[in-house]
Amino acid sequence: MAGIAVSTTINGDSVEYLCQPDEPLLDVLRDRLGLTGAKEGCGTGDCGACSVILDDRLVCSCLVLGAEAQGRRIETVEGMAHGETLHPLQQKFLEHAALQCGICTPGFLIAAKDLLAKNPDPSEEEIRFGLAGNLCRCTGYDKIVRAVQDAAHVMKQA
Amino acid sequence: MRYIRPLSIEDAVGQLAGSAGPAAILAGGSDLLVRMKGGFVEPELIVDIKGIPGFSDIRETADGFSIGAAVPCAVLGEHAVLKKAWPGVVEAAKLIGSKQVQGRCTITGNLCNASPAADSVPALVAAGARAVVTGPSGTRTIAVETVPTGPGKTSLAKGEIIEAILLGKRAPHSGDAYLRFIPRTEMDIAVVSAGVNLTLDEAGVIRAARVALGAAAPTVLLVEEAAEALVGRKLDDAALERLAKVCSGACRPIDDKRGTIEFRRKVAGVLAGRAATTAYARAGGK
Numbered sequence: 001m002a003g004i005a006v007s008t009t010i011n012g013d014s015v016e017y018l019c020q021p022d023e024p025l026l027d028v029l030r031d032r033l034g035l036t037g038a039k040e041g042c043g044t045g046d047c048g049a050c051s052v053i054l055d056d057r058l059v060c061s062c063l064v065l066g067a068e069a070q071g072r073r074i075e076t077v078e079g080m081a082h083g084e085t086l087h088p089l090q091q092k093f094l095e096h097a098a099l100q101c102g103i104c105t106p107g108f109l110i111a112a113k114d115l116l117a118k119n120p121d122p123s124e125e126e127i128r129f130g131l132a133g134n135l136c137r138c139t140g141y142d143k144i145v146r147a148v149q150d151a152a153h154v155m156k157q158a
Numbered sequence: 159m160r161y162i163r164p165l166s167i168e169d170a171v172g173q174l175a176g177s178a179g180p181a182a183i184l185a186g187g188s189d190l191l192v193r194m195k196g197g198f199v200e201p202e203l204i205v206d207i208k209g210i211p212g213f214s215d216i217r218e219t220a221d222g223f224s225i226g227a228a229v230p231c232a233v234l235g236e237h238a239v240l241k242k243a244w245p246g247v248v249e250a251a252k253l254i255g256s257k258q259v260q261g262r263c264t265i266t267g268n269l270c271n272a273s274p275a276a277d278s279v280p281a282l283v284a285a286g287a288r289a290v291v292t293g294p295s296g297t298r299t300i301a302v303e304t305v306p307t308g309p310g311k312t313s314l315a316k317g318e319i320i321e322a323i324l325l326g327k328r329a330p331h332s333g334d335a336y337l338r339f340i341p342r343t344e345m346d347i348a349v350v351s352a353g354v355n356l357t358l359d360e361a362g363v364i365r366a367a368r369v370a371l372g373a374a375a376p377t378v379l380l381v382e383e384a385a386e387a388l389v390g391r392k393l394d395d396a397a398l399e400r401l402a403k404v405c406s407g408a409c410r411p412i413d414d415k416r417g418t419i420e421f422r423r424k425v426a427g428v429l430a431g432r433a434a435t436t437a438y439a440r441a442g443g444k
Contacts, residue, residue, distance in 0.1 A: 020159075022204070046345075051258055057232065059258050059262055111258070
């Protein structure tokens with residue numbers, strides 16, 4: 001089977017791929033394009049580990065078909081750092097030890113990036129609600145919330 | 159399996175009607191893709207309706223609002239005019255899923271998924287919302303409560319698509335509200351829920367009322383007797399008590415691990431009262 005030809009933009013680069021009609025965008029990113037940052041936790045939109053930004057909206061890439069990405073703009077965790085320079089969120093996640101096993105981390109980073117883009121100065125409650133679609137079984141969330149608060153502080157000064 | 163993205167409603171209807179095997183409509187996909195993955199549905203054809211002009215728009219019309227079938231719930235929350243006119247509908251839509259799901263899920267999909275626990279549906283039923291349905295034999299406009307006929311089942315015929323949900327223009331002194339009970343603070347499915355929509359007169363006497371309950375029967379329930387309990391009165395303790403009683407009595411809930419029949423009956427009455435109190439305040443009642 002040849003598949004559906006899709007032209008899209010991922011992290012600013014034009015990308016073309018062939019995918020099957022029922023193939024989730026997550027599988028396209030990971031298995032066809034080698035972008036393995038987004039993870040499959042549940043595959044049903046409950047855990048947020050596969051979060052990406054699609055045309056400025058945070059979505060679960062497991063709940064988007066690869067075919068739907070035609071002509072759209074996708075941001076993944078691979079686009080956050082600039083060369084060797086980490087995004088402030090990535091830097092603060094390291095400094096605050098906001099991860100242990102790391103499976104949820106790319107999803108949290110992308111969700112936090114989307115949150116801060118829309119609300120540069122969120123309260124703790126807004127952070128917790130904003131990240132409620134991302135599950136972490138290691139950290140207990142407090143370290144993640146502190147990392148996001150710290151990153152927001154740094155990004156405002158930049 | 160085929161995936162198509164038609165650019166007109168006529169093409170979408172034709173493709174759906176002409177499909178030999180099972181066909182599915184894709185808007186946000188937050189139900190469809192989960193069901194496909196679980197093997198509960200295996201469509202031969204997926205019709206993505208997001209390319210059809212107008213389907214992703216919220217329009218203010220002479221009669222109120224027209225919310226296109228592909229408008230994500232997040233967009234409802236960002237529409238200040240809609241939120242002001244129908245805060246109960248918007249707060250219900252905003253309760254569906256996480257932020258990730260909000261960016262995709264739609265109220266039309268929530269309606270057509272036909273879950274008795276769908277969050278936006280009791281609010282839409284209370285609001286008297288209507289659905290614009292286009293199919294092979296033309297377009298008709300129906301009350302939203304006639305769309306779900308049982309868990310996972312709708313009254314839509316083969317080839318029919320809901321194009322948009324219509325919400326009326328607000329009369330002065332009107333307000334609506336939606337509340338659900340869940341054991342968590344967010345990201346859960348209603349154990350029981352209530353939507354209330356009220357219109358008052360200048361003196362704060364209720365002139366029109368619609369009350370709908372979710373997760374209390376095989377479909378979202380419009381409680382007609384609740385209107386009788388409220389109309390012609392102010393929302394005082396006696397009215398609230400009667401409202402709770404008729405709502406509890408109207409429930410035909412199931413017993414499951416998330417809630418017993420007895421619990422759902424009781425909470426349906428409590429939530430209807432609280433939602434009515436909010437709707438009344440939003441309508442300017444004192």
